Amino acid sequence: MSAAAASANIARHLPRMAAAQPATPALKIPRGRTADGSIDYLTLSFAELEAEAAAWQSVLTQHGVQRGDRVLVMVRQGLPLIASVFALFAQGAVPVVIDPGMGRKTFLRCVERTQPRVLLGIPLARVLSHVFRGSFKSVQVRIAASGSSTARCPAKSAPTKLNVVTSATDELAAILFTSGSTGAPKGVCYEHGMFNGQVELIRQTYDIQPGEIDLPMLPIFALFNPALGMTTVVPEIDPSKPAAVDPAKILQAITQEKITNSFGSPTLWLKIARHCHRERRTLDSMKRVLSAGAPVSPELWGLMGPLLPHGELHSPYGATEALPVSSIAASSVLAETAAQTLTGAGTCVGSIIAGNTVKIIALTDGPIATLADATELPPGEIGEIIITGPTATQAYDALPEATARAKIATGNPHQPNPKPSPKPLGFERSNIGTSGASAPAWHRMGDCGYLDAKGRLWFCGRAAERVETAAGPLFTEQVEPLFNQHPRIRRSALIGHGRRPQQRAAIVIEPRDPDLLRSTKRCRELGRELRELTRDHPYAGRVTLFYFHPGFPVDVRHNAKIHRLTLTDWAETEATGFEVDPKK
Incomplete structure (x- = not known):
């Protein structure tokens, strides 16, 4: 097996897709309207997207970006985000992605804690790095990016092929931040093997095929599409103000580009669904809508059915630290679980996805050192949800106390598993390189719930709430x-x-x-x-x-x-x- 084939570097999927389907559109970024009112897109094929990422890689090399360097990415969603992040992956550098809109003080605390050596940012980001020198004191290199979502890389005479370094499954790939819904946002350490695990879980769970067309209403989800062979259509949405989205623009994109797949929060999809019902429009091209981030309301489950004559609404359950864990489809919800939710049973988040193992343990607010120190609860009893699997992250960045509270080392629980653990799907991660553990730790979801007699997972709320x-x-x-x-x-x-x-x-x-x-x-x-x-x-x-x-x-x-x-x-x-x- 060649070194390239053995590599777990998530960036390897882009040149693979560029070779398999070079002329297929990889990315479409809106840049206005045509004379007839259609959305005008800048379109790049998979071969062109690889060339764009390769151009960014040459810029990184010219600026001395090394393997392992932490790079704070502050660019527009669209071409600069996808191309630059794939270039960073290929270089072996570690992109740090912090959500826009979390508030200046919180954002600056995240930057200071993460200690990036490099800033790749739009003009405003580079100005802010000088104004708030204390938070950006670790930054030694500043790389310019345009403020336009359609801007091409400024490199000249750049190669057209990515040079992807060989990465181990447990090598740090990126630092992504939690939403901070029950506390301060935390940087989650993602390894290359975890990204690969997510790609395979998503592909197999939802039967996603190369050639499909995706409208990701959370920018970070666009990074999975090159590995899945899907065309990414960038939505007309401000990621810092998602609730302000114009549903008419989303509907137009879905209809014009024949979108087959889309991820968005329940808030966004409820707004879009109501608009579609008012306009008496259906989403005929769509095979699936994925909605997560909060429980999907009974209203949204009901509204989406008539809008998807050839598809279905699904709700994956998980978190930044582990996603996806389980999934449920509208057909199951409407046939059974919605009625139970309205009587106080909690929200059913579906069957555990093969490759993951979920347990329910007795609630405790303090750290749990090993699984032997936890008490596993039988089906029907509410406790804390814990998970291990190919996408379960192992640590928070520079937050050892938070890591200790959220992770449990492997060991024998007080009670045996109620059911055998499912076999991995062939993409099991290797042992962890940084923690010294002999096997991946369990992640405490911070959520309360239970397993029912059918093995389905029910969510009852955040433990902190x-x-x-x-x-x-x-x-x-x-x-x-x-x-x-x-x-x-x-x-x-x-x-x-x-x-x-x-x-x-x-x-x-x-x-x-x-x-x-x-x-x-x-x-x-x-x-x-x-x-x-x-x-x-x-x-x-x-x-x-x-x-x-x-x-x-x-x-x-x-x-x-x-x-x-x-x-x-x-x-x-x-x-x-x-x-x-x-x-x-």
């Missing part, structure tokens, strides 16, 4: 769906006052009509209606304290994850709640 009352714990996904059924409710959030295990449960309501907040009387009337709706439920019925909020704080990446801990602070310091007498 559970409410521990004297009468027992309450979980967000077992309470909020009951309130969300009310037609005048946009969404709700379970919060807890006080310290565990003596917390007082409360519910924060975001009404569909913001004018309702102007009238205390109307809020109280709605509170009584909600109380009557949930009175007899074993979980939601225990909530009698109500707050009303004009617009929930949510994560930037998906615009879907509710910041419940922020709402808790708001309720305790700024808001006035009211009690609905449980006896009336």
Whole structure:
């Protein structure tokens, strides 16, 4: 076997696809409208995209970028992002990708902690690196990138073929940041083997074929497409403000380019689905829609079915640290699990994807050194979800305490597996090079849930957001769906006052009509209606304290994850709640 064939470097997929389908469009970036109103795209074939990445690699070489260098990537989504990141992979450098829009202070803390040696950025990024010298003090090299999403690499007389270094499966490939929905964003250390594991899990789980056309509404997902042989159509969306997307533009792209696949958060797809229903349009070309980042609402499951005559909505479950873990399709949800969600069972996130092993362990907020120190729970009991598999990351960058809290070394649990672990699919990662462990660690998802009798995984909420009352714990996904059924409710959030295990449960309501907040009387009337709706439920019925909020704080990446801990602070310091007498 040649060194190139043995390499796990994720960049090797681009020249492979360029050789297999050189003339096939690899990337389309919108650059305006034609005279007839169609979207005008800059289109690059797979061969041209490899040449663009090779040009960036020559620029990196000219600037002295070495294997292992950390490179902060601050470029526009589209051609500069995809080409430069593949060039970095090929060079053996480590791209650092931090979500735009997380806030200046948070962003600067992430930069300072990550310690990049190189900045590859648009003009504004390079200016900021000088203005905030303290956070960028590790940067020794600055490489210019255009502020245009369609800009070509400025290199002259560059090679047209990537020179991909040979990388081991456990070699650091990239640092990607979590959304920070229940705390500060953390840099996740991705190895090349993990990227390869993700590609294969996604390919096999959803039967993705070369030649398909993808519209990724999360920019980082576009990086998988060259390995999958899919054409990437860049959406007209500001990644720092995804909720501001114009659904008409997304619909036009899907229709014009005959999109077959798209990933987007439930918030985005709900906006698009409502628009399609208003316009009486269907998405005839689509084979699948993937939606994740927060639980998919019953409304969205119902709306998407009529829009996809030749496809289906799927919801993969996972996190930046491990994705995908499980998946569920609309047919399963609508036939069975949606009704159970509305009665407080939690949200079913589907069957475990082959190659992964999932366990449920007893809840504890502290670190767990080895699996032998955890107690595995039987099917039906709610605990913390832990996972090991080809995509489970092993460490956070420069955060040893966070790593200790989130990772569990292998060992024998107190109870055996309820079912045999599935066999890997032939892309099992090798042992970890940096931790000294003999096998990949388990990742604690930070989520509460359970396995049912059919082996399906149910999500009940974030562990940090559970409410521990004297009468027992309450979980967000077992309470909020009951309130969300009310037609005048946009969404709700379970919060807890006080310290565990003596917390007082409360519910924060975001009404569909913001004018309702102007009238205390109307809020109280709605509170009584909600109380009557949930009175007899074993979980939601225990909530009698109500707050009303004009617009929930949510994560930037998906615009879907509710910041419940922020709402808790708001309720305790700024808001006035009211009690609905449980006896009336």
